Amino acid sequence: MGRKFFGTDGIRGLANTEPMTPATALRVGMAAGAFFTRGDHRHRVLIGKDTRLSGYMLEPALVAGFTAVGMDVFLVGPMPTPAVAMLTRALRCDLGVMISASHNPFHDNGIKLFGPDGYKLSDQAEREIEAMITGDAAPTLAAPEKLGRAKRLDDADGRYIEFAKATLPKGKTLKGLKVVVDCANGAAYKVAPTVLWELEAEVIPIGVHPDGFNINRQCGSTHPDLLQAAVISHGADLGLALDGDADRLVMVDERGAVIDGDQLMAVIAESWLEQGRLPRKGMAATVMSNLGLERFVNNLGIELKRTKVGDRYVLEAMREEGFNLGGEQSGHIILSDFATTGDGLIAGLQVMAALVESGKKASEFCRRFTPFPQLLRNVRHSGGAPLDKPSVQSAIAAAEKALGSSGRIVIRPSGTEPLIRVMAEGEDRKLVEAVVGDIVTALEQAAA
Template identity: 45%
Template structure:
């Protein structure tokens, strides 16, 4: 049987793959595993605005209460805010209902351990096992209760403003909230930090989350930045755990460039522990080259911010992230936080008086092409045909390029990534490898 948990919780098409029944069982099991040390564990539960989140949050809360947990309903809140409040409230664990950047029909359930930290694989496996091991449920006065938290969004905003290292006065910023969970928190936090903020896609209706907006569709943000004469644009995703940026000219500044900017700023401030940046195998060769030139070490992990977090903890490092915009700053957050990232990026602009384009110029990306191939079986990347093609092209590209194929942890996709010294070469190789993946399924 396939593992229920992916790289970031349990995800699927809401009411098809991810049903209220599954949410109920999953949360009963989570309460038994994560709350085992307490007679009546306390759990905080939040969600993004997508319509199916209402029923899945209700089912999750019902499962938790049925298992004897005291449930605090946080309502609509960004994923990093749920992680922060898990720690701030002293809860035994937290639950977030979200499919992040995925389309509206999808949804997901992810858990945070005490302290707001993501679960290791063995704990997720224990929850899966517990789902198949029924146990008596509490009755009478031992059944859990469900209450609403007072002003959870305000608590999170206050935290963000408090950690801003430099006032954002004088900066005009466009924030694309992706009609998602940070529709209020992100613009408000930046305003209180001193920025002049123009919010777009900040009117969620349950159906429009990530719909041609946010970090997966930055075209509207690029146009808005130029139209408003803004200094920068910030693109969040549906649950606001990732951040991409746009400079005053409308050019994209991705997660690799943001990490390069923050790494240099933190080294200057003496807060880049170990003089090291942690990122994933998906980061561009240009980031490796920029960090090497600056004398900053770079360590790579598997794709997924959970693996970045693990390495950050193991090495005691202070900055890590992904090209997609998941940036982790362990001094201030236990997971990727798009709004926090934007605050740190804008603070660097304000402190130096330099434009975002100038700051980002330290990073020159190698041409990179990414093709998502929809597949019925992601194990296709293990076939002889695919393995042989990858090895042959990596040998041909040599040190001037890189080939990486990996299954998506959240969607039925194989991601084909190719870097080369020239973009036409990267495009040609990526297209050929994508065709190999598609044809391997037919054989």
């Protein structure tokens, strides 16, 4: 059965347009609540959100749905996605919900679901819930005396703050670091600066004045210009930029240069290897991570397993292989010793703790490898299967032969738009540009 609602990361869309309407959120609450109502205990769900205006619309609709099937609701307000996953486990809830569209603009929103173990749901679970949302298997409503109740947890911020601090060894602080943290006017606007301050860093917070509209607007991990300027103007040692739901991180060194997820994973991998904290001497990263990262960790004796794009696929590989480190170039970094999903703040803490220990500047310490020249171009098409055309297949084969063992090509259709993404990387920038150009030209002609 094709899926109408669930995508690669929950349900997402334009606010107040299907599927992001109160009516659908109500049905999601009833369906997910019914799916996780098993056994005779009192069932609980925890709901967090980011700072979008539409969160005020979707949250009560979800509450109505959950309480209608007899599930009690804990409301935690604006809270990072990884905090919702953590609190779901800590409070022994049957289900966790995050209302967020991550790094998207304010006018989008989404609903992410976590099981009682804090992990995102399996495809099979999502299919069964979707069947109830669409009416193919309608949920059973609770009797009047068995309706659920809703309660706001006033100490949720403090619980996550203490959890985040505890990911550093006892006695370890960030004393001596001057840090700018950009919270993207999103879910971490209160907790992230507090964690850094309580760990004794000198903190300059920006992106901490959400108004319902300014989440991710020219700030955060997808727009690091603001952070770069702030780090330089304040003479800071480094900067951290989170996205709207704080599961993504990029950093900026004292010179204002961006440090992407690949470099951050390299820092953590080498640091954890030295500390004996990589039990399998392996990690997972997507096909988009730079070849330089792979060569760097391989030289350390660390295996790198490639996955499809998406943090859920990274996590699947980590669980299959027994890895405790994985992530994406975009800054989703999963540290499974601490979290069941990407956590930008906790990843940042690991990097900063190692930086303090080294006594080096961020520009030196956080540059572990020289990235291979990498080029990505998108080709829009009107449908059909241009990748199957012989001319396109011939262009791809020629490109692979030209790059040989000194580079690689990744070609993938977009899961949300009529686009084909063409990426190549290698030691020779001009060759990379040439092979990408040849493939794009072939695709454009095939799609014409």
